Amino acid sequence: MEQYNIDELRELVEAKKYVELKTILAEQNEIDVALFLEELDPEPATVVFRILPKEMAAEVFAALSAPVQQHIVEAITDRELSAIIEDLYIDDAVDMLEELPANVVKRVLRNAKPDTRTLINQFLKYPDNSAGSIMTAEFVDLKKAMTVRDAFAYIRRTGIDKETVYTCYVIDASRRLEGVVSVKDLFLARDDQLIEEVMDRNVICASTLDDPEEVAHLFSKYGFLSLPVVDHEQRLVGIVTVDDAVEVIEQEATEDFEIMAALSPSETPYLKTSVLSLAKNRIVWLLVLMVSAMLTGGVLGKFEHAFAAMPLLVTFIPMLTDTGGNAGSQSSTLVIRGMAVGEIENRDFLRVLWKELRVSMLVGAILSLVNFVRLIITYPGNEMIALTVALSLFATVVIAKTIGGVLPMAAKFLKADPAIMAAPLITTIVDAVSLLVYFNIAMRLLNI
Amino acid sequence: MEQYNIDELRELVEAKKYVELKTILAEQNEIDVALFLEELDPEPATVVFRILPKEMAAEVFAALSAPVQQHIVEAITDRELSAIIEDLYIDDAVDMLEELPANVVKRVLRNAKPDTRTLINQFLKYPDNSAGSIMTAEFVDLKKAMTVRDAFAYIRRTGIDKETVYTCYVIDASRRLEGVVSVKDLFLARDDQLIEEVMDRNVICASTLDDPEEVAHLFSKYGFLSLPVVDHEQRLVGIVTVDDAVEVIEQEATEDFEIMAALSPSETPYLKTSVLSLAKNRIVWLLVLMVSAMLTGGVLGKFEHAFAAMPLLVTFIPMLTDTGGNAGSQSSTLVIRGMAVGEIENRDFLRVLWKELRVSMLVGAILSLVNFVRLIITYPGNEMIALTVALSLFATVVIAKTIGGVLPMAAKFLKADPAIMAAPLITTIVDAVSLLVYFNIAMRLLNI
Numbered sequence: 060m061e062q063y064n065i066d067e068l069r070e071l072v073e074a075k076k077y078v079e080l081k082t083i084l085a086e087q088n089e090i091d092v093a094l095f096l097e098e099l100d101p102e103p104a105t106v107v108f109r110i111l112p113k114e115m116a117a118e119v120f121a122a123l124s125a126p127v128q129q130h131i132v133e134a135i136t137d138r139e140l141s142a143i144i145e146d147l148y149i150d151d152a153v154d155m156l157e158e159l160p161a162n163v164v165k166r167v168l169r170n171a172k173p174d175t176r177t178l179i180n181q182f183l184k185y186p187d188n189s190a191g192s193i194m195t196a197e198f199v200d201l202k203k204a205m206t207v208r209d210a211f212a213y214i215r216r217t218g219i220d221k222e223t224v225y226t227c228y229v230i231d232a233s234r235r236l237e238g239v240v241s242v243k244d245l246f247l248a249r250d251d252q253l254i255e256e257v258m259d260r261n262v263i264c265a266s267t268l269d270d271p272e273e274v275a276h277l278f279s280k281y282g283f284l285s286l287p288v289v290d291h292e293q294r295l296v297g298i299v300t301v302d303d304a305v306e307v308i309e310q311e312a313t314e315d316f317e318i319m320a321a322l323s324p325s326e327t328p329y330l331k332t333s334v335l336s337l338a339k340n341r342i343v344w345l346l347v348l349m350v351s352a353m354l355t356g357g358v359l360g361k362f363e364h365a366f367a368a369m370p371l372l373v374t375f376i377p378m379l380t381d382t383g384g385n386a387g388s389q390s391s392t393l394v395i396r397g398m399a400v401g402e403i404e405n406r407d408f409l410r411v412l413w414k415e416l417r418v419s420m421l422v423g424a425i426l427s428l429v430n431f432v433r434l435i436i437t438y439p440g441n442e443m444i445a446l447t448v449a450l451s452l453f454a455t456v457v458i459a460k461t462i463g464g465v466l467p468m469a470a471k472f473l474k475a476d477p478a479i480m481a482a483p484l485i486t487t488i489v490d491a492v493s494l495l496v497y498f499n500i501a502m503r504l505l506n507i
Numbered sequence: 508m509e510q511y512n513i514d515e516l517r518e519l520v521e522a523k524k525y526v527e528l529k530t531i532l533a534e535q536n537e538i539d540v541a542l543f544l545e546e547l548d549p550e551p552a553t554v555v556f557r558i559l560p561k562e563m564a565a566e567v568f569a570a571l572s573a574p575v576q577q578h579i580v581e582a583i584t585d586r587e588l589s590a591i592i593e594d595l596y597i598d599d600a601v602d603m604l605e606e607l608p609a610n611v612v613k614r615v616l617r618n619a620k621p622d623t624r625t626l627i628n629q630f631l632k633y634p635d636n637s638a639g640s641i642m643t644a645e646f647v648d649l650k651k652a653m654t655v656r657d658a659f660a661y662i663r664r665t666g667i668d669k670e671t672v673y674t675c676y677v678i679d680a681s682r683r684l685e686g687v688v689s690v691k692d693l694f695l696a697r698d699d700q701l702i703e704e705v706m707d708r709n710v711i712c713a714s715t716l717d718d719p720e721e722v723a724h725l726f727s728k729y730g731f732l733s734l735p736v737v738d739h740e741q742r743l744v745g746i747v748t749v750d751d752a753v754e755v756i757e758q759e760a761t762e763d764f765e766i767m768a769a770l771s772p773s774e775t776p777y778l779k780t781s782v783l784s785l786a787k788n789r790i791v792w793l794l795v796l797m798v799s800a801m802l803t804g805g806v807l808g809k810f811e812h813a814f815a816a817m818p819l820l821v822t823f824i825p826m827l828t829d830t831g832g833n834a835g836s837q838s839s840t841l842v843i844r845g846m847a848v849g850e851i852e853n854r855d856f857l858r859v860l861w862k863e864l865r866v867s868m869l870v871g872a873i874l875s876l877v878n879f880v881r882l883i884i885t886y887p888g889n890e891m892i893a894l895t896v897a898l899s900l901f902a903t904v905v906i907a908k909t910i911g912g913v914l915p916m917a918a919k920f921l922k923a924d925p926a927i928m929a930a931p932l933i934t935t936i937v938d939a940v941s942l943l944v945y946f947n948i949a950m951r952l953l954n955i
Contacts, residue, residue, distance in 0.1 A: 086709050090729050215694045224691050225673050225732075242690060243672050246663045261534050279757055281538050282750030284673075284732060301749050302730030308753065309727055312760040313844055316767075320840035320930065321833050328850040329841050330858060337862065338869040341837050348833050349874060352826040353881070359825065363818040370811040373821055377807065377938050378800040380825065384832075385769050385796050385931050389789050392768035393777050396761055402776040410778060414785065421786040426797060433801070482768065482930045483833050490825050 068095060072103050081110045089115055093122035101130040109135065117146030124331075125158035132163055141170040148222050149175075150195040150303065153182045182297075190274045191267035193307065194288045194297030199227040203237060203255035207248045214242070223300050226285045229258050234294040236262055236287055264289050267296060271307045276401055278304035315399060319392070319481035321348060348483055355491040362498040368507045371438075375448050376494070382426060383455040383493040384486035390415050390463030391485050395477045398467065408468050415464035416457070423456035447497075447504045454500075455493035462488060516543060520551050529558045537563055541570035549578040557583065565594030572779075573606035580611055589618040596670050597623075598643040598751065601630045630745075638722045639715035641755060642736045642745030647675040651685060651703035655696045662690070671748050674733045677706050682742040684710055684735055712737050715744060719755045724849055726752035763847060767840070767929035769796060796931055803939040810946040816955045819886075823896050824942070830874060831903040831941040832934035838863050838911030839933050843925045846915065856916050863912035864905070871904035895949045902948075903941040910936060 071080040084092050084107075092111065096104045096119070108131050111119055120128065120143055132140060144152060144167060156164050156179065168176050178196055185191025199221050201210050210227065218224040227245075229238040238258030248257045264287040265274045277286055278301055286304075288297045314324040321344035325332060332340075366373045394411060397403035403411065427449040434445035463485050467477035501507065519528040532540050532555075540559065544552045544567070556579050559567060568576065568591055580588060592600060592615060604612050604627065616624050626644055633639025647669050649658050658675065666672040675693075677686040686706030696705045712735040713722045725734055726749055734752075736745045762772040769792035773780060780788075814821045842859060845851035851859065875897040882893035911933050915925035949955065 088709065088711060088729060211694075218691055218694050224694060243666055246659075246666045246672060261536065263536060279750075279753045281536060282753075284749070301732070301753070302727075305727045305730075305749070305753060305756065308756055309760075309848060312757075313848065316764070316840055316844045319764075320836045322837050322840065329845040330851060330855060330862075334862060334865045334869065337841075337866045341834070341866070342870050342873055345830060345833055345837075345870060345874060346877065349826060349830045349878070352829040355825040355829075356822040359822045360819075363822070366821055367815065367818045370815045371808075373814055373824075374804040374807045374811070376821075376824060377803040377828065377942070378797060380828075381800040381803075381935060381938060382793060382797045384934070385793055386789070388768050388930065389770050389793075392764055392770065393785075396764045397777040400757060400761065403778060407778060414778075414782060417782045418785045418789070421782065422790050422793060425790055426793060429794065430797070482836065486832070486934075487829060490829060494825070 065095060065098065069099070072099065072107060077106075077110050080107065081112070084110075085112050085115065089118040090122050092119045097124060097127060101127065105131050105134045109139070113142070117143050117151075121147055121151035121155075125155070128155055129159055129163060132159065132167065137166075137170050140167065141172075144171045145175060148195045148197050149178055149182050149297075150193060150222075152179055153192070156183065185267060188271060189267060190265045190269040190271060190288050190299060191297070193271050193274070193303045194267075194299045195222050195303075196297050197222045198285070198287075198295075198298040199224050200234075200295070201227045201229050201240065201254050203229050203231075203253065203258065205254045206250065207245050207252050207254070207257065208250040210240075210245055210254055211250075223285050223298070226283075226298075228287055228295055228298070229254055230295050236264060236289055236293060236295045238262060239287065262287060265299065266291070272311050272399075274299055275304045275307040275311065279308065280401075311399070315395065315478045318476060318478035319395065319483075321345065321481075321483035344483065348487055351484075351487045352490065355487065355494065358491050358494050362494075362502075365498055365502060365507050369444075369501075369505065371441075371444065372498075372501055376497075378430075379448070379451060379455055379493050379497055380486075380490045382452060383459040383489040384482065386419065386422065386456045387459035387463035387485040387489045388482035390419075390460045391467050391481050394464050394467045395481060398471060398477050403468075405468065405472055408465075411464050411468060412461065415460045419457040419460035422460070423453040426456060427453040443504050447501045450504075451493065451497040451500050454496045455489065458492055458496070459485070459489040462492075513543060513546065517547070520547065520555060525554075525558050528555065529560070532558075533560050533563065537566040538570050540567045545572060545575060549575065553579050553582045557587070561590070565591050565599075569595055569599035569603075573603070576603055577607055577611060580607065580615065585614075585618050588615065589620075592619045593623060596643045596645050597626055597630050597745075598641060598670075600627055601640075604631065633715060636719060637715060638713045638717040638719060638736050638747060639745070641719050641722070641751045642715075642747045643670050643751075644745050645670045646733070646735075646743075646746040647672050648682075648743070649675045649677050649688065649702050651677050651679075651701065651706065653702045654698065655693050655700050655702065655705065656698040658688075658693055658702055659698075671733050671746070674731075674746075676735055676743055676746070677702055678743050684712060684737055684741060684743045686710060687735070710735065713747065714739070720759050720847075722747055723752045723755040723759065727756065728849075759847070763843065763926045766924060766926040767843065767931075769793065769929075769931035792931065796935055799932075799935045800938065803935065803942065806939050806942050810942075810950075813946055813950060813955050817892075817949075817953065819889075819892065820946075820949055823945075826878075827896070827899060827903055827941050827945055828934075828938045830900060831907040831937040832930065834867065834870065834904045835907035835911035835933040835937045836930035838867075838908045839915050839929050842912050842915045843929060846919060846925050851916075853916065853920055856913075859912050859916060860909065863908045867905040867908035870908070871901040874904060875901040891952050895945075895952045898952075899941065899945040899948050902944045903937065906940055906944070907933070907937040910940075 096107060104127055156167060197220055199214055214224050225242045227240050228236060229240060231237055238260045239262050240254060240258040244257050267288055267290055285298045285300045287295055288299060290296050317324040323340040323343060325340055394403060430452055431445050431449040434448055438444060466480040470480050471477045544555060552575055604615060645668055647662055662672050673690045675688050676684060677688060679685055686708045687710050688702060688706040692705050715736055715738055733746045733748045735743055736747060738744050765772040771788040771791060773788055842851060878900055879893050879897035882896060914928040918928050919925045
């Protein structure tokens with residue numbers, strides 16, 4: 060989908076054909092220009108950034124990664140810096156400042172106009188994981204006494220600085236939110252109608268401290284283009300736009316994938332993460348799970364006499380523990396994802412438990428039967444061993460699925476992240492349980 | 508975030524206080540009304556649906572589940588049905604028709620106007636997993652010879668039927684896409700400027716047969732509100748709006764979660780899926796994996812003499828296979844997700860391999876060392892056993908991470924879904940490999 064040939068552009072950079080380069084880049088989407096700059100070394104990237112058309116610079120800058128942003132900030136003049144800051148939307152400016160070293164932040168703030176500086180400082184105070192941290196301040200605010208004609212004039216006068224003009228927010232003198240009106244509503248109204256008559260008073264909004272994940276859910280549920288954010292006094296302080304909500308949805312899914320695979324979540328793309336960081340993100344959980352698995356080994360140690368007497372028993376261990384682990388992960392994954400997208404709530408605990416019990420008995424019965432038949436065929440005359448394995452498998456599947464369905468909900472109830480209760484931990488727990496079940500059944504049925 | 512008390516509404520339904528109910532529902536968001544109808548039995552749901560304000564009906568209908576939609580379609584008059592069909596956006600109408608039984612579809616099409624019917628039939632032909640299947644036909648098309656003033660007048664005249672008016676598409680006489688212009692651009696232009704002067708000719712667009720996941724990526728990459736879809740002759744046939752892209756992003760993530768947990772993917776929410784369907788979605792992979800694990804058991808069978816001679820060796824099996832499985836899943840998850848969000852491409856194969864090799868040696872060394880020390884302490888005098896376990900663990904982690912990093916990429920290269928190469932399959936493969944490694948090292952170092 061790239062609209063240009065990257066090698067061609069690179070040659071222009073190397074040949075210092077900046078006029079030609081500028082003409083081509085001016086035609087591209089800002090995101091594509093940013094991706095191109097990321098491919099260059101910091102020096103030429105800065106040079107190319109400075110030749111970009113003025114109206115493009117801020118948007119390209121916002122899409123760059125922190126290291127490239129820092130390099131550019133350090134290389135450009137105070138005047139260029141000031142122009143970029145004023146053109147950036149507040150959320151992008153704040154995102155940038157959070158990544159820069161303190162001395163660079165100081166220089167950036169020194170070059171911002173007083174109003175911008177106040178706004179940036181205010182936005183920097185919102186906690187990292189809050190609606191406030193993903194909102195922006197550039198929205199269209201209308202008054203209910205305006206006519207539709209006034210509103211259009213106002214939007215056309217001020218719209219250039221707004222992140223979205225398509226949903227307008229109607230506020231009173233103390234900035235309290237009274238309604239919303241979309242530009243589509245304005246189009247469909249008569250020019251002399253009052254905003255008061257066309258606005259929708261039933262406004263769905265978020266609070267500055269709401270979880271961004273909850274905010275993103277409102278977008279996927281209602282199909283909004285933007286959502287107003289109010290403070291504790293119901294005053295409108297910002298809006299979240301759908302592109303930021305999409306980013307949150309993708310990041311939250313990535314985070315869940317990582318946690319569910321026993322990784323410490325990281326926002327850096329895989330290929331840009333150093334070997335050391337990758338190792339750090341993986342080692343903690345591997346160590347925890349390894350120690351837990353040692354305990355399972357301890358369980359096994361208690362039955363040394365059993366498998367010394369009947370070594371064949373050992374060969375069924377991988378099948379039992381793997382199937383148990385898989386059965387449990389299936390259930391935990393469905394429940395974790397169901398809770399993440401808001402389909403399963405705490406109050407559904409008993410429904411989940413009851414569902415998992417029935418599903419696990421059905422699935423367990425089929426798996427046990429298949430196993431029993433295969434063992435009867437493979438080891439004729441060893442019916443009791445076949446029965447032992449089949450019974451253990453059935454019990455393992457039922458226990459695994461029940462644990463897998465219930466633990467994520469328990470975690471959420473205890474205000475922990477349900478995603479921890481995924482495959483790795485469930486597998487470890489199920490391993491210990493299934494081995495206990497297996498050898499207890501074996502000792503009883505086989506008299507060892 | 509619900510704006511009404513559901514029990515209160517339910518009481519109004521039971522008391523048949525429809526006038527009061529209508530007043531309250533008219534104030535709600537259409538999505539919330541649909542969710543409320545889903546909570547009712549089909550009979551009262553249909554009654555309540557029929558009292559909804561006309562301008563609300565189509566949007567509420569579009570948000571209902573297939574069974575409720577069908578119940579309503581069967582209960583309402585041909586005239587009511589016709590009104591709803593004409594008010595539905597084409598993508599919602601097509602979604603509905605794909606779920607309804609053939610006789611109901613016939614009745615729906617009979618009650619659509621000829622133009623609508625032609626359009627619906629055309630849209631029904633796009634394959635299920637294509638951009639065509641998620642696009643809609645209700646967009647604003649402008650001509651480049653129009654002035655900005657003309658464009659505004661045109662939008663205000665026709666906008667009521669459009670899914671979005673905020674991005675307008677400029678087409679020539681044979682409907683070929685020439686440019687896009689946003690309403691924001693129109694606001695910022697002078698009334699007498701020509702569309703030709705304000706439109707952007709560098710249009711990023713999709714083709715009708717593109718994968719919806721790729722289309723959704725364009726939204727998350729560029730932050731679009733809508734994206735034009737063209738046929739093989741570059742004629743504009745529809746648009747995809749951001750709300751549909753968000754739905755695709757969430758569905759694709761859910762599908763990956765399910766496949767990665769060895770589940771056959773399903774679009775029905777967990778709580779609404781029957782026990783039988785849930786069991787069916789789980790049993791296939793469990794059987795496949797169980798049979799694979801039996802093969803692993805077979806591997807183990809070859810070493811019966813080894814653990815008959817030294818039963819202690821068996822107690823380290825869970826730790827080895829679990830750690831191997833976890834280490835491999837970590838790598839495969841990172842690579843699968845990296846490919847899903849477009850951060851890792853086929854051409855990065857060697858970079859991934861090289862990264863995983865280094866990370867796995869680092870992580871493997873730490874885990875082995877911890878294990879060695881703990882075994883030396885727990886089983887003094889058994890240094891050779893400690894060494895066997897530590898070496899096996901190191902080899903297992905390195906092999907597991909290499910396999911985990913490489914297999915998803917190989918799957919993609921072979922046009923299979925990389926998500927299959929997740930925890931369950933990796934664990935099964937790693938199990939067999941790690942046991943082979945373990946017992947071969949044991950037999951050599953311990954002379955058994």
